[in-house]
Amino acid sequence: MFNTTLKPLLLSAALLATSLASQAQSTTNNLHDSWNALLNKHVVAINHNHSTEVDYAAIKREHAQLKTYLDSLTAVTQSEFDAWEKPKQLAFLINAYNAWTVELIVSNLASKEYPNLESIKDLGSFFSSPWSKAFVPLLGKTRSLDDIEHGLIRGSGKYNDPRIHFAVNCASIGCPALRGEAFTATELESQLQQQTVRFLSDTTRNMAQENTLNISSIFKWYGDDFEQGFNGANTLQQFLLQYSDALKLVPAQQKALKNNDMKVKFLDYNWDLNARQ
DSSP: OOOTTHHHHHHHHHHHHHHHHHHHHHHHHHTTHHHHHHHHHHEEEEGGGTEEEEOHHHHHHTHHHHHHHHHHHHTOOHHHHHHSOHHHHHHHHHHHHHHHHHHHHHHHTTOSSOTTOOBGGGGSOSSOOGGGOOOEEETTEEEOHHIIIIIIISTTSSOOOGGGGGTSOOSBTTSOOOOSSOOOTTTHHHHHHHHHHHHHTOTTTSEEETTEEEEOTHHHHTGGGGGSOBTTBOSHHHHHHTTHHHHTOOHHHHHHHHTTOSEEEEOOOOOBBOBOO
């Protein structure tokens, strides 16, 4: 027979476990709230919502809030990160990449060394790029932006999602838009899909002209990522055909692309800073 004296104890234990789980989930959900607030305030959609401009000067005035957010990312341990589901991990890494890219710009904006910062590439040198600078304390190591994108995201083999290229932002006009909200585990799939359509449907960076498909150099630099079987796509052409509507491909162009009869041309990349003027 069930011991009725144990019932209140078991109920209390269950309630405590539920409460702790709820608190842990709430902490995770709230992790990116301050970053979300900064993005909401200081990222402005332009070009019919295909692109965004960033008010780096305004973010610099709220630098303390950005630094507090970055500190909260740094506080996440490798073991905590490893315990998360993949969508939560990937949202964390994308936000980290974008936030530290903004930090790189803001911390050098209107400085003595860079009084008129025109491009993120100005922050590099002849021997190294700004993306190779190790200045990001993340998951127990000091990393570079390259380490996050090419090591933790692309190189880990965990995520295999080429749409990340439309989510990470390189602070440049040629780059896919910095999203005006933080990425989250629960919304990640829809956010990645929206970012992909948003970029591919921008006729200033991707457009079909008769039998030529003009596309961003992103597809040249990271072509292999689009050939790894995402949604069954084993070639760049197969990936792009999934977004025929966004690219505004007519049936004849779709057929030509499918049969590899359409010329693909990679456009020049605009490295000018995506700053709000």
